[in-house]
Amino acid sequence: MRNTIVSLLAVLFGLLAGALLMAVTGHNPFEGYRYLFEGGMRDISRFGDTLATATPLIFTGLSVAFAFRTGLFNIGAAGQMLFGGFCATAVGLTLDLSKPLMLVCTVLAGFLGGALWAFIPGLLKAKFNVHEVVSTIMMNWIAYWTIYYMVPAYFKGEYLETESRQLPDFASLKSPFLSEAFGGSYINLGIFLAVLAVIVIAFIINKTTLGYELKAVGFNRHAAEYAGIGVNRGIIVSMLIAGGLAGLGGVAEFTGNASNIQIGKLPTQGFDGIAVALLANNAPLGVLFAAVFFGLLYSGRGFMNAMTDVPPEIADSIIAIIIYFAATSILIERLVRKLLRIRADKREQSAEKGRES
């Protein structure tokens, strides 16, 4: 309950800060926000787009949040997502199967690819205590350049060197039925996968022994070790799952929202996932809402641009500021706690005074 309020406050502060920036740059904040939210929710097709934008963020947010619970800072969700998406694309372009079987294969490939990319930092952390922040960032660039080499070499489009061939329909998460139901939106099956992932991860964290052990490692590594929990195993398992989740984000992005993979790009959702996890206070259900909120911002931004005189560059800054403030929920929690304490102190004092007199 308290966490929810802290997160809501963080969002509120973010919106206020964004409003301030709009006002300072000479634009009407109310008008801006009106079109921002309209742009994300005006009709069913825009709402579908919002959900589709949120889908990869749900996965990367879950990935970061899950690793956080074990005390690991997974900054490499971008690379894991990219490599997972690449594996899924590679499978989709290579195998020739019926759609249901194909989707199982691409999703599996994406999960394994992401997991592999996070396994290496996990192993390094467990065996040699290499800090995961450094190693996951490095893995981001290894993924970036691997894709840069592999895509033109093996999956090159007919004319373009810079992106892979288009995925055939039977390998894509796109579903004509779903698109039509949402009035031509590019929403796809990824959203169901994402909701499923939220449920599964919430179950693992809250209801299983594995989740309990991982959380114990996160709270206090040494105490967990003393209690007989395999800390090193925990770190590796946690990274595997976190990486797999980010990999699924890649599947949703590259075989759902997009229909091929481009080189020379590190997906921004990897880093936004950190903000999503912070805003959600690392709770799986919170990740779902936080990601949809971010999706709303990203998908409404263009409409705000089109309807007002806010230039795209300022709009980018506004979104960034909202996200920045939204991710400071920890600070806000401290603030709330401090305020409560001051109040409690005052009450005690007045109570004492009352007694004295």
Place this chain on the structure above:
Amino acid sequence: MKKTMILLALVAMFGSLLAGCGSANDGGANGGNGGNTGGEAAGFKVGMVTDAGTIDDKSFNQGTWEGIKQAAEEFNLDSKYLKPAGTTEAEYMKEIGNLYDAGFKFIVTPGFKFETSIFQAQDKYEDAKFILIDGFPHNGDFNAVVNDNTVSIFFAEHESGFLAGVATAVELQEGEAGFIGGMEIPAVQKFNWGFQQGLAYANDNLGTNISLKPENVVYEGSFDNSAAGGQLAAQMYDRGVNVIFCAAGGVGIGAISEAKTRVQSGEEVWIVGVDVDQYTDGIYDEESNSSVVLTSAMKKIDQVAYDMIKAELDGEFPGGEILTFDAKNDGVGIPTENPNLSDATVVQVEDVFAQIKSGEIVVAEEQGDFIK
């Protein structure tokens, strides 16, 4: 618990405040919009969706936007550009939809990456007009489908590169040239091959002696890594290259700054710019207006954007066509003002330009035996 309730109430209040003000503002906002739609009378608003990179990329986006702005000012139209969050089809579609919903029904999109998006958009928004520069709409299978509400535009980059090559060779007479490309895509490759042909033509017919070694023909692999552009240029200059043709967007900007540094420390090196007249980007001495940019291989993107808007106003929108802008219709060439070229060179280039126009010189747009 009581406090949480108060907090919640606060949040709710602020929320309703936002919503309330939003709707209360309705009339005012619309009035404001009405105020600057002076172009409403002319009948349409011009929108643009940017390609990868920023609006001030000294190249594609900027060129297109400048053309639109010029037309918008002249004909009193509303204009606006949107910057998509990424470069996927979905993100492009989203911004096209945003423009459309906001009433911008004449939409210009620069770059081949828009091909599949425009393919969908031209069906989805039948009452909108689309200009696709450097690409044609297709369904991912490269079979062109250009509807009546779309015009697809190509440039003869090889002719532009050829002219820049001739200008370079004639001006420097002898020396060594290099090439830095962005991504290895057709437009950039054609610049490269054209440039090589231009140098070869000058060597064969105009008595120059400019060499181009295979190791000095490099594609950096992006259009925005200016640091890498600077390093590549430094390596080439160290290997004895005198002039580098950069068809690489932001990467070329890095190369230009490297050249500036070297010229300021007394070396004599040159850059040949691309897409737009990059002379001003290469200025290293404000007072004497001296620039490291010898000349530029231009694609007159701004002119084309302007022309298309004008055509629409005149009711002559060439819908359904694939247009190619080359030397024949003055769509490519070097800048009209070239402070770094001697008069003799300019005359020589004009002569060659005329010969390309008349078909006496044919510049190949295929790779053939050229380097990369």
